[in-house]
Amino acid sequence: MSVPETMMINETKYVKLSDVQNEVINFTGEETIASRMIGKKVIVRSYNEGINAGIVVLADETGVELKDVRRLHYHKPKNKGTSWYEGIAETGISSDSRVSCTTKQKIIIEKYSMTLCSDSAFDTIMELEPNGQG
Helix, strand or coil: CCCCCEEEECCEEEECHHHHCCCCCCCCCCCCCHHHHCCCEEEEEECCCEEEEEEEEEEECCEEEEEEEEEEEECCECCCCCCHHHHHHHHCECCCCEECCCEEEEEECCCEEEEECCHHHHHHHHHCCCCCCC
16 A cells, blocks of 8 residues: 655645545645644544554544554554554554454544554554454
8 A cells, every 4th residue: 555645735735536535625724733644554543443544534633534444453563572553553463463354434533543654564454364253
């Protein structure tokens, strides 16, 4: 997966529509801390939605929209010297972790945090065999 290309016009960051595959939303006003993560591979932690990995499409103080998303049900970092999802964001996910199938889009509307993933760590999450129910 590649990071969508962005361009700046009048101090506003834009992503090509073909890179996000959804409706174009024109932001007015100043960039927010959350919107600086648009186009980046992240792990998002929230109260009701748990731990999810995906690419940020939109983000503000009310929530975050992700594409190419997987929920991390049970997770351990590949490097046992690191911990929690921050360790996964840096070193990748262990093969005995459990993840959902990939979904095209997810919107989380609640308080959340985002942790930037390295490209190689994100690839390990997306390549892990999904865990079925049963």
